[in-house]
Amino acid sequence: MYLLEHDAKELLARYQIHVPPGKLVSDLDTSGNLPPGPWIVKGQITAGGRGKAGIIKKATTAQEIIEHTKAILGKVVKNRRVDTVRVEQQVAGATEAYISLMIDAAAAGVRVIMAAEGGMDIEALPKDAIRSAVAAPTVDAITRCVQALAASFEGAKARALADAGAKLASAFMASEAMLIEINPLFVKSDGTWIAGDAKFVTDDGALERQDDTRAMLNARTAAYPEAALKLEHGCDYVVVDPEGELGLLTTGAGLSMMLIDELRAVGLKPYNFLDVRSGGLRGETARLAKVLKWISAGPNVKVMLINIFAGITELGEFSRLLVSALSEAPELKVPVVARLVGNGLPAAREVLSAAGIPLYADLDEALAEVKKHLSGNQP
Amino acid sequence: MINPRLTKNTPVIIQGISGRAGRLHSRLMKEYGTNLVAGISSRKAVSEINGVPLFTDCATAVKATGATTSVALVGAFDLLAAIEEALAAGIRYIVTPTEGMPVHDALKAKRAVDAAGAIWVGASTPGMAIAGEVKLGFLPSDSLIPGPVGLMSKSGTLSYESGYRLAQRGMGTSVWIGVGGDAVKGVRYADLVPFYAQDEQTQALLIIGEIGGHEEEDFAAACIAHKFSKPVFALIAGRSAPEGVTMGHAGALVHGSHGTWNAKRLALEAAGATVFGSLNEMVDGVIRRLK
Numbered sequence: 255m256y257l258l259e260h261d262a263k264e265l266l267a268r269y270q271i272h273v274p275p276g277k278l279v280s281d282l283d284t285s286g287n288l289p290p291g292p293w294i295v296k297g298q299i300t301a302g303g304r305g306k307a308g309i310i311k312k313a314t315t316a317q318e319i320i321e322h323t324k325a326i327l328g329k330v331v332k333n334r335r336v337d338t339v340r341v342e343q344q345v346a347g348a349t350e351a352y353i354s355l356m357i358d359a360a361a362a363g364v365r366v367i368m369a370a371e372g373g374m375d376i377e378a379l380p381k382d383a384i385r386s387a388v389a390a391p392t393v394d395a396i397t398r399c400v401q402a403l404a405a406s407f408e409g410a411k412a413r414a415l416a417d418a419g420a421k422l423a424s425a426f427m428a429s430e431a432m433l434i435e436i437n438p439l440f441v442k443s444d445g446t447w448i449a450g451d452a453k454f455v456t457d458d459g460a461l462e463r464q465d466d467t468r469a470m471l472n473a474r475t476a477a478y479p480e481a482a483l484k485l486e487h488g489c490d491y492v493v494v495d496p497e498g499e500l501g502l503l504t505t506g507a508g509l510s511m512m513l514i515d516e517l518r519a520v521g522l523k524p525y526n527f528l529d530v531r532s533g534g535l536r537g538e539t540a541r542l543a544k545v546l547k548w549i550s551a552g553p554n555v556k557v558m559l560i561n562i563f564a565g566i567t568e569l570g571e572f573s574r575l576l577v578s579a580l581s582e583a584p585e586l587k588v589p590v591v592a593r594l595v596g597n598g599l600p601a602a603r604e605v606l607s608a609a610g611i612p613l614y615a616d617l618d619e620a621l622a623e624v625k626k627h628l629s630g631n632q633p
Numbered sequence: 634m635i636n637p638r639l640t641k642n643t644p645v646i647i648q649g650i651s652g653r654a655g656r657l658h659s660r661l662m663k664e665y666g667t668n669l670v671a672g673i674s675s676r677k678a679v680s681e682i683n684g685v686p687l688f689t690d691c692a693t694a695v696k697a698t699g700a701t702t703s704v705a706l707v708g709a710f711d712l713l714a715a716i717e718e719a720l721a722a723g724i725r726y727i728v729t730p731t732e733g734m735p736v737h738d739a740l741k742a743k744r745a746v747d748a749a750g751a752i753w754v755g756a757s758t759p760g761m762a763i764a765g766e767v768k769l770g771f772l773p774s775d776s777l778i779p780g781p782v783g784l785m786s787k788s789g790t791l792s793y794e795s796g797y798r799l800a801q802r803g804m805g806t807s808v809w810i811g812v813g814g815d816a817v818k819g820v821r822y823a824d825l826v827p828f829y830a831q832d833e834q835t836q837a838l839l840i841i842g843e844i845g846g847h848e849e850e851d852f853a854a855a856c857i858a859h860k861f862s863k864p865v866f867a868l869i870a871g872r873s874a875p876e877g878v879t880m881g882h883a884g885a886l887v888h889g890s891h892g893t894w895n896a897k898r899l900a901l902e903a904a905g906a907t908v909f910g911s912l913n914e915m916v917d918g919v920i921r922r923l924k
Binding site: 357363463565 | 868870912
């Protein structure tokens with residue numbers, strides 16, 4: 255789960271990582287409880303590149319805060335609408351450095367990266383400006399790694415990187431992070447430091463035992479729709495194109511992604527990604543009915559395609575659940591086309607035929623049927 | 634070299650055999666011909682499940698049966714302990730289909746497996762199989778016929794569909810390894826390049842990949858480093874996935890220019906691989922080249 259910068263900073267502060275005082279604002283009433291200025295108004299989305307997208311602005315008066323907030327809220331950047339801004343005190347009189355800790359999958363460890371410059375994309379820095387090493391996944395090992403890397407810098411920056419890095423090591427391990435990047439890390443001449451920006455990615459798989467992150471998710475489910483949905487419903491659902499015309503009821507992450515790619519390649523507009531986990535429905539319609547309701551919320555959805563390759567799932571049982579779920583989700587008014595392969599196909603054919611749902615074993619034939627509905631012609 | 638060429642005689646235990654997945658898949662594996670010698674269940678109330686004798690712990694089961702291999706079908710938060718228990722009992726091959734293993738647990742598991750010199754396939758793996766001999770995990774038998782294609786996949790479903798469509802056209806697989814969709818895992822594509830290079834039954838490799846991470850890129854580098862000379866085909870899912878969103882698999886996440894479809898395509902093509910844009914193109918391409 256990619257945390258909003260505001261949540262990232264709140265979480266980091268619990269591990270004694272210094273962050274500028276700031277407040278999350280979701281409307282234009284910014285009058286109360288702001289830290290002293292001047293300020294920086296930062297649009298909150300779960301993606302990088304915010305500066306380039308024009309949703310980070312400096313402000314010296316309360317009026318400017320309101321103007322910037324007004325301009326930033328509601329903008330859509332990288333397919334995400336900006337619903338909140340963080341109004342934060344500007345940091346003055348400091349130079350910039352870079353530090354990040356991330357999971358290194360190939361090395362089965364934690365990679366520490368540092369640079370004496372910050373504020374820009376780390377990949378834009380020359381290779382010899384970057385120090386990097388992998389540590390074993392323990393606080394002690396990461397701290398030793400941080401100290402060794404920091405020692406190759408000088409003066410205030412060496413002291414600041416070593417101190418910030420040790421605190422980040424604790425935060426990283428305790429919160430079961432995937433990535434924490436502080437860029438820039440503001441460093442003052444006396445070696446004190448403060449985190450200018452924070453990118454924090456946590457492990458969705460650990461959410462059930464990470465109370466702090468789970469509380470953040472529950473407090474702001476709109477900002478983390480995919481993670482919230484997975485935690486609550488046990489399946490993965492992503493609206494990939496809010497204007498999409500084709501709803502998808504699919505299982506398996508890889509096959510579902512590939513289907514979306516192939517649909518787009520032939521000019522169709524899929525609305526959603528879904529890994530419904532058909533093997534884990536356990537004879538209940540609740541998850542399917544929820545999914546059908548979500549798909550029905552797509553304003554331009556004209557048809558729904560079911561694509562299941564049943565390695566293990568019993569298709570007769572799945573089809574019975576599907577037909578019941580459709581009756582529980584009358585919101586879904588669009589025609590349904592099914593493509594099923596695997597265990598229990600004859601039983602599925604009987605159930606779907608009785609429900610008037612056309613069934614194909616060949617994906618290309620199912621898509622030909624789907625296209626009839628998209629072009630507006632009834633078959 | 635990692636050698637995944639198990640046989641129908643390889644003695645296999647199932648950790649968590651009394652759970653829902655354990656009961657179903659121990660039956661399916663046994664029907665395929667896998668030599669299941671023991672099931673582990675701490676709540677041992679009966680003496681066998683699907684004709685497989687039960688033990689309360691790995692060490693006793695390994696001592697009694699000489700098992701070398703385990704399939705662990707336990708919950709995500711119990712998986713690290715299950716792997717540690719299997720290693721301590723002397724198990725050499727561990728296959729873990731469980732989805733959702735916490736990443737920090739996977740880091741610890743990977744280090745423990747490496748320290749023991751064992752081989753771990755997973756987590757979040759659909760399983761592995763030597764077609765016609767042995768299957769460990771969930772791979773559907775309809776997709777599994779013996780043939781010349783070495784198959785490695787992050788995804789279960791996309792590999793089932795690929796294997797099925799190839800099998801329908803008479804094209805089978807040699808050694809099929811589901812490396813799994815997690816970011817931190819046991820065996821990775823690159824680890825298996827030396828094995829496939831010398832495996833006589835394997836005439837070509839099919840990589841079924843996904844956006845996120847850099848495993849496909851590492852695989853491409855390993856092909857170049859080992860001068861891998863058999864044809865390599867690749868199908869990569871997630872070309873049109875939005876940035877910063879996890880697409881079902883924990884590892885399928887694009888950040889900025891990292892892990893993108895295009896970066897993977899370029900790396901694979903530079904290593905001489907053919908990257909296909911769709912399942913149909915992949916199946917046609919593999920058949921044309923190998924028939």
